[in-house]
Each structure stands twice: as structure tokens, then as C-alpha cells.
Amino acid sequence: MIERLVASASSYAPDIDGLILLIAVLVGFWFLLTEAVFFWLILRFRARDGQRAEYITGEEKSQKRWITIPHLLVLVCDIFIVVGAVRVWYEVKQHLPEAQQTVRVIGQQWAWSFVHPGPDGRLDTADDIKTVDELHLQKDVTYHFELTSRDVLHSLSIPVFRLRQDAIPGRVIRGWFRPTKTGVHDFQCAEICGIGHGIMAARVIIETPDEHAAWMAEHAPTTSLAAAAVR
Amino acid sequence: MQAMTRRAAVAALLAAASVAGPAPRVAAEDADRGATLFRYCTQCHGEQGEGNALALAPAIAGLPAWYVERQLEHFRSGIRGRHFDDIAGMRMRPMSLTLRKEGDVAAVAAYVASLPPADPEPTLEGDPARGQQLYATCVACHGADGAGNQQMNAPPLTGSHDWYLERQIQNFRQGIRGADPADTFGALMRPMAMTLPDDQAVRDVVAYIMTLPR
Ligand SMILES: [Cu+2]
Numbered sequence: 004m005i006e007r008l009v010a011s012a013s014s015y016a017p018d019i020d021g022l023i024l025l026i027a028v029l030v031g032f033w034f035l036l037t038e039a040v041f042f043w044l045i046l047r048f049r050a051r052d053g054q055r056a057e058y059i060t061g062e063e064k065s066q067k068r069w070i071t072i073p074h075l076l077v078l079v080c081d082i083f084i085v086v087g088a089v090r091v092w093y094e095v096k097q098h099l100p101e102a103q104q105t106v107r108v109i110g111q112q113w114a115w116s117f118v119h120p121g122p123d124g125r126l127d128t129a130d131d132i133k134t135v136d137e138l139h140l141q142k143d144v145t146y147h148f149e150l151t152s153r154d155v156l157h158s159l160s161i162p163v164f165r166l167r168q169d170a171i172p173g174r175v176i177r178g179w180f181r182p183t184k185t186g187v188h189d190f191q192c193a194e195i196c197g198i199g200h201g202i203m204a205a206r207v208i209i210e211t212p213d214e215h216a217a218w219m220a221e222h223a224p225t226t227s228l229a230a231a232a233v234r
Numbered sequence: 235m236q237a238m239t240r241r242a243a244v245a246a247l248l249a250a251a252s253v254a255g256p257a258p259r260v261a262a263e264d265a266d267r268g269a270t271l272f273r274y275c276t277q278c279h280g281e282q283g284e285g286n287a288l289a290l291a292p293a294i295a296g297l298p299a300w301y302v303e304r305q306l307e308h309f310r311s312g313i314r315g316r317h318f319d320d321i322a323g324m325r326m327r328p329m330s331l332t333l334r335k336e337g338d339v340a341a342v343a344a345y346v347a348s349l350p351p352a353d354p355e356p357t358l359e360g361d362p363a364r365g366q367q368l369y370a371t372c373v374a375c376h377g378a379d380g381a382g383n384q385q386m387n388a389p390p391l392t393g394s395h396d397w398y399l400e401r402q403i404q405n406f407r408q409g410i411r412g413a414d415p416a417d418t419f420g421a422l423m424r425p426m427a428m429t430l431p432d433d434q435a436v437r438d439v440v441a442y443i444m445t446l447p448r
Binding site: 111112113114116135136153198202203 | 277278312316317318321324325327328329331332
């Protein structure tokens with residue numbers, strides 16, 4: 004339902020959307036119900052000729068029930084929300100499925116840079132592909148990301164993946180995602196990081212295996228060039 | 235295409251205005267616009283475009299309008315400031331993208347050009363005597379006085395900070411600047427930077443540039 008409004012393209016996006024929907028439905032139900040009761044009470048006990056106002060202390064059992072029963076029911080709803088939230092948090096942030104590929108994501112004032120493993124599939128080798136503004140991924144591959152910052156706090160926030168993670172200078176933060184649909188999507192730094200924060204944007208490009216291989220072939224540094232770059 | 239011709243027309247108008255003596259109203263409005271736009275740049279480049287080492291931002295005051303315009307266009311299109319290792323350039327690139335309206339670039343460039351050039355103190359250790367010999371290669375384009383030469387597309391080098399000159403020459407050497415296939419002007423400069431054999435040679439030639447009169 005939510006993905007109809009906001010495109011989604013990662014394996015855990017439906018879990019996050021499900022959680023948000025669960026919270027929206029439970030909280031929305033109580034919101035509508037309490038507003039209805041509220042207005043009904045206002046109408047039902049409105050000022051009438053010849054009727055004196057009465058001060059209610061709310062200490063009688065019949066009155067307290069208006070609080071205790073909804074309170075207990077809301078607590079029951081909370082249990083559903085907490086259990087759902089912990090499950091999704093564990094799935095998205097705490098457990099790390101085996102990586103098929105690892106990419107490095109680097110924030111700086113004011114651009115995102117990326118290191119992709121080249122054809123050899125490993126980082127920190129001569130065929131790594133370094134880009135600015137563009138993260139190239141292959142559909143249906145489980146990625147780990149290593150998130151770092153070159154200067155201040157930034158936040159990697161990729162709405163289509165339903166992923167948000169702060170980047171902290173001096174730390175390498177590891178996480179994961181698995182793109183499930185091809186396409187091109189924008190994303191944008193989500194932690195105020197200076198004058199250029201508002202235009203610190205980049206784009207994720209999710210490709211089929213063939214497209215990804217073609218991109219890699221086109222951009223992987225040839226060994227001689229790579230050697231020159233290292234020099 | 236139409237945008238290009240219009241931009242060229244604006245540039246021509248500006249150029250005409252600058253030789254034609256008493257400035258017509260168009261140019262005056264443009265100068266206002268340039269000053270307004272420049273307020274944003276002072277965050278890093280300083281009130282008078284004198285540069286700020288902490289922000290990695292060079293002195294730009296008094297750079298010729300054609301050069302400023304070209305650099306801004308290069309930043310905007312990603313020819314400059316979009317290399318993985320270009321820490322400083324990536325700070326400037328988004329700023330260039332704030333110049334969104336037709337004629338913004340020309341207006342702010344004209345304003346930058348009108349500012350009095352800075353005269354920064356040297357901060358690097360280098361041997362100006364050895365630098366002078368190395369500078370022989372540069373004369374053809376940047377001039378013996380380092381004042382630049384529009385015919386050769388080469389900007390002035392005096393009035394810049396030594397740390398900025400060093401960084402740019404290193405960027406040219408390492409392909410961080412001037413290596414983009416679309417960077418025809420950087421392509422002229424890159425091989426020249428390659429003629430400097432090592433890091434000390436870069437510092438020496440910069441030390442010599444710092445001795446040139448502003
Ligand atoms: Cu940021």
C-alpha cells in the first residue's frame with residue numbers, strides 16, 4: 004500500500020512499510036475513536052437552560068472505567084507494535100546476512116562518493132571503480148555497505164531502500180541492503196552538514212546483471228591505468 | 235542551443251559595456267545582481283574574495299571574468315569538482331549549482347573580476363631560485379609576470395595563495411583536475427604540470443610565483 008505512494012526497491016522495504024502501516028492503523032483507530040467520543044461528549048453535555056454545571060472529580064468507578072479500559076487496550080496494541088518493531092529492527096539493522104558484494108559509501112561536504120568492487124568482486128584491489136554522485140548496484144545481490152565520513156556527520160538516506168544510517172567521522176559503519184527492482188532513484192543527505200547540505204544529493208542505479216557487467220567493463224580501470232593511478 | 239546563443243549575447247553585451255565607457259543601465263543592474271549573488275560566496279571566499287584556508291577556498295578576487303565563468307561552468311557540469319579525490323572541488327561544485335538562472339554565472343563572474351586582487355603571504359617552504367628555472371615552461375601561457383593570457387586561455391597565477399597553487403598543480407598532475415575528456419583547457423595545462431618532476435619542484439615553482447609582483 005505504501006509502496007504505491009513511495010517507490011520501494013529493497014528486500015526489507017515491505018517490512019518497514021508493514022510496520023509503519025501497523026502503527027498508522029492502530030494509532031489512527033484510537034485517534035478517530037477518541038475524537039469521536041470527545042465530540043460526542045461535548046454535544047451530549049452541552050449547555051442547556053435550567054441545567055447547572057456539575058464538577059466531576061473522576062473518582063467513581065463508572066467514570067474511571069473511561070480511562071482504564073482504553074488504557075489496557077492501548078497497552079495490548081503497544082505489545083503488537085513493540086514486537087513488530089523489534090523484529091524489523093533486528094532484521095534491518097542488527098543481523099547481517101552474508102554479503103555477496105561490498106561497497107564503500109563516503110560522505111563529505113558536499114558529495115557522496117562510492118567505491119565499487121571491480122570485476123574481481125573485492126574492494127581495495129586495483130580494479131575498484133570509484134565514482135562520485137552515482138552508486139551502481141546489481142539487482143538481487145546482497146550488499147554490505149561500509150559507511151564513512153571524510154569530515155562531519157552525514158546521513159545516508161535511501162528512501163527506496165527504506166534505509167537511513169548516519170555516517171560518523173572516524174568510524175566505519177557496516178550495514179546491508181538487497182535491491183529487488185531495477186531503476187534509478189535519487190537520494191539526499193539527511194543530517195545537516197553545512198551550507199551545501201541541501202544539495203548533497205546522489206543517485207542509486209540498480210541494474211540487471213548484464214547491464215551491471217557492461218557498466219563495470221566500461222568503467223573498471225585497466226591494469227596499466229590503475230597502476231598509474233596508484234603511482 | 236538557444237540558451238547558448240543567449241548566454242553568448244549576454245557575454246558580448248557585457249564585454250561591449252566594459253569597453254564602451256559610460257555603463258548602460260543593463261550593466262549596472264547586472265553589477266547589482268552580481269554583488270547580490272556574491273554574498274553567498276563570501277561564506278567561504280571571504281568578504282572581498284580574499285580566500286580562506288580553513289574553508290579550502292582560494293582567493294578569487296580580480297580573476298578575469300572569462301576564467302571565473304569557465305570554472306563555474308566546469309564545476310556546474312562536473313568537469314571540475316567531481317573527481318573521487320577532489321575534496322576541495324566537491325565543496326565548490328554544489329555552490330556553483332546554486333547559480334541557476336540564465337546570466338547568473340556571467341553576473342557573478344563580472345563582480346568577482348571587479349574586486350581588487352588579494353596579496354596573500356607565502357606559507358610554503360620552497361626554493362624560488364630553482365622555481366624560476368622551472369617556471370620557464372610556464373611563461374608561454376601564464377606570462378613572465380604570471381598575469382595570465384586570455385589568448386592562451388591561461389589564468390593569472392599571482393594573487394593566489396601558495397597552498398591553492400600547490401594543490402591545483404598536484405591535482406593536474408594526479409588527474410584530479412583536467413583529466414575529464416571534456417576539459418579541453420585542463421588538457422592544455424595537465425602535461426605542463428607533469429613536467430614538474432616531484433613534489434619539491436611543485437613547491438619551488440610556487441615559491442617563485444609568490445615572488446612575482448601582484
Ligand atoms: Cu551531508
